[in-house]
Amino acid sequence: MNWFDNVSSDSDQRIAPACLYQGHWRHRLRAHGELLMCRVVLDVAEPRVVAAQVIEQGLVEDLDASELEELNQVMLAQEVHHRPLAWGLTACAMLPLWAKPTFSESQIEEMERIQGYLIDASDDSVDTVLQLRDQFLQGIGMTCEDVHRAVRQPNEYGKSLRKGGRGLAS
Incomplete structure (x- = not known):
């Protein structure tokens, strides 16, 4: 066997192939704020939210790490990963172009x-x-392009401030 035939062979846990679903989800970003429309990508194999953006007044912005984790917890608590089609998500083979991916520790x-x-x-x-x-x-x-998008610095997106002091990713 070649030394890199099975990259995961020396891992404690093999990495499951992704099973991605995308769609829209209404989520409250602030405790007493209103529900906002988000577009999400969920990997039901992990399960975890891989990428998400909030769509507010025609502006689209990536969720930051804490917002993404909160959304992830909400979707897992509602067990969306068990029946994504029932929640209006659709299967996708690859990450959509809009998505700025995140990776699990094992990945x-x-x-x-x-x-x-x-x-x-x-x-x-x-x-x-x-x-x-x-x-x-x-x-x-x-x-590889998804990996590149994931590690870009925010300034490459042309940040500008919007209502609430949060940046806008174009």
């Missing part, structure tokens, strides 16, 4: 492991490791 560890393989790869095996990376990302419903 991050796997990408770091693959990066280590890439650093150690000989000239002859670099393409194989890159192919392995692409297969892993495809398995979790993402591409």
Whole structure:
């Protein structure tokens, strides 16, 4: 067996292929605020919300980490991941273009492991490791471009302030 044939083999837990669903969800971002329309991507294999944006007065903004975690808890508490179609979500093979993805700890560890393989790869095996990376990302419903979007600095989005002092991602 080649040393990178099974990247997850030295992990305590194998990473399940993503099973992504997307749709809209009404969510209260502030304790006494009104329900706002959000678009979400839910991975029912993990289960967790991979990406979400709030749509308010025609403006679209990514949820920050704490808002995303709160939305995740609400959707899990209502067991949306057990019957996503019943909640109006639709299956999607890959992350939608609008979504700025987040990654689970196990996915991050796997990408770091693959990066280590890439650093150690000989000239002859670099393409194989890159192919392995692409297969892993495809398995979790993402591409290299999604990873790039996830790690961009906020200023690259052209932030501007909106009502409530929160930035707007264009």
